[in-house]
Amino acid sequence: MIVFVRFNSSHGFPVEVNSDTSILQLKEVVAKRQGVPTDQLRVIFAGKELWNDLTVQNCDLEQQSIIHIVQRPEKKDQETNPPGGDKARNTLGASSREPMSLTRVDLSSSVLPADSVGLAVILDTESRNDSAAVRSPGSTTYNSFYVYCKMPCQRVQPGKLRVQCGTCKQATLTLAQGPSCWEDVLFPNRMSGECQSPGCPGTSAEFFFKCGAHPTSDQDTSVALNLITTNSRSITCITCTDIRSPVLVFPCNHRHVICLDCFHLYCVTRLNDRQFVHDPELGYSLPCVAGCPNSLIKELHHFRILGEEQYNRYQQYGAEECVLQMGGVLCPHPGCGAGLLPEQGQKKVTCEAVSSLGCGSVKEIYVQGKQWTSVLCAQALSPNLIGEFQYTQMDQAENL
Numbered sequence: 001m002i003v004f005v006r007f008n009s010s011h012g013f014p015v016e017v018n019s020d021t022s023i024l025q026l027k028e029v030v031a032k033r034q035g036v037p038t039d040q041l042r043v044i045f046a047g048k049e050l051w052n053d054l055t056v057q058n059c060d061l062e063q064q065s066i067i068h069i070v071q072r073p074e075k076k077d078q079e080t081n082p083p084g085g086d087k088a089r090n091t092l093g094a095s096s097r098e099p100m101s102l103t104r105v106d107l108s109s110s111v112l113p114a115d116s117v118g119l120a121v122i123l124d125t126e127s128r129n130d131s132a133a134v135r136s137p138g139s140t141t142y143n144s145f146y147v148y149c150k151m152p153c154q155r156v157q158p159g160k161l162r163v164q165c166g167t168c169k170q171a172t173l174t175l176a177q178g179p180s181c182w183e184d185v186l187f188p189n190r191m192s193g194e195c196q197s198p199g200c201p202g203t204s205a206e207f208f209f210k211c212g213a214h215p216t217s218d219q220d221t222s223v224a225l226n227l228i229t230t231n232s233r234s235i236t237c238i239t240c241t242d243i244r245s246p247v248l249v250f251p252c253n254h255r256h257v258i259c260l261d262c263f264h265l266y267c268v269t270r271l272n273d274r275q276f277v278h279d280p281e282l283g284y285s286l287p288c289v290a291g292c293p294n295s296l297i298k299e300l301h302h303f304r305i306l307g308e309e310q311y312n313r314y315q316q317y318g319a320e321e322c323v324l325q326m327g328g329v330l331c332p333h334p335g336c337g338a339g340l341l342p343e344q345g346q347k348k349v350t351c352e353a354v355s356s357l358g359c360g361s362v363k364e365i366y367v368q369g370k371q372w373t374s375v376l377c378a379q380a381l382s383p384n385l386i387g388e389f390q391y392t393q394m395d396q397a398e399n400l
Contacts, residue, residue: 105178149211149213157212162209165206171218224299247260251295326341
């Protein structure tokens with residue numbers, strides 16, 4: 001297979017390897033190509049330095065994986081125990097004191113409840129005892145990350161967690177310890193390490209995600225769906241009581257678990273009834289299916305599970321609700337529906353036709369016991385345009 005090597009973070013080139021190719025052999029190939037000593041090369045992948053006796057298969061390197069190799073002469077105090085030399089290792093070839101590779105980090109324990117609670121227990125039947133956790137043949141325990149892949153998949157997919165140096169923005173940082181919860185990954189400046197790029201003093205870690213369903217480049221990042229996780233504890237779905245994986249865990253105190261099929265049905269039903277909740281900070285969202293307080297989903301990309309057509313309708317409804325919450329109205333002209341924001345005290349508003357938005361009709365508006373909310377200017381805004389403002393943060397996250 002082919003892996004892409006970035007030497008000293010300056011340029012990349014492909015290298016053909018086999019599953020039993022050792023890291024030392026990979027170093028030798030790169031050293032010969034670059035004309036540098038083999039013992040000065042350090043191989044960095046997914047927040048960890050790879051030792052000489054590891055093989056490609058041990059390191060979870062996949063087809064077209066991007067690895068960084070930096071040239072750093074060894075310090076005198078390291079010569080007695082150089083990286084890649086013989087030392088106490090476990091079966092994976094890593095020291096017990098080293099951080100676990102990001103490809104093997106499992107954060108599901110920080111999301112899933114300790115046991116099945118709430119409605120899932122009330123609806124429990126004898127069939128539950130005959131059920132077993134759903135695990136795909138050959139599946140691994142570390143596929144606990146899920147992302148929305150905008151292109152080319154356009155769907156929810158298993159994700160890969162990666163880290164880069166907060167100073168030079170290169171994936172050459174080795175972590176002091178691996179993350180143990182989602183807060184370590186999502187919040188900045190919680191994790192640290194040492195950047196191996198020559199001359200870079202960086203120590204802060206920045207995490208990002210990639211789609212695990214296809215080879216990716218440095219720019220192919222995806223939005224993390226932190227509420228979706230592998231059902232490692234075999235928790236029953238709160239609605240159908242089946243044990244399935246992956247699942248979505250609502251951000252409520254009980255951490256109610258719902259399978260993705262039931263979550264899709266929940267979203268579609270609420271969307272059809274226009275029962276999504278408009279939050280001024282979060283946007284158009286849904287709470288826990290059990291009605292738990294303070295359980296609105298914060299990362300709105302989870303609603304991508306609706307599919308492209310339904311998600312577009314979700315954005316339109318959210319934009320319309322945004323207009324109404326701002327004190328505006330929707331143009332009643334058939335086929336228009338543009339959002340209108342009248343000035344305070346104004347009783348007549350024109351649905352101005354600007355840039356193919358609006359229908360140009362004039363509407364008389366009578367308001368009893370209510371004053372219009374002041375806005376900077378009276379203009380016609382289509383729901384799609386309002387939607388662009390409401391979902392700016394989401395679009396920025398997609399294009400990281």
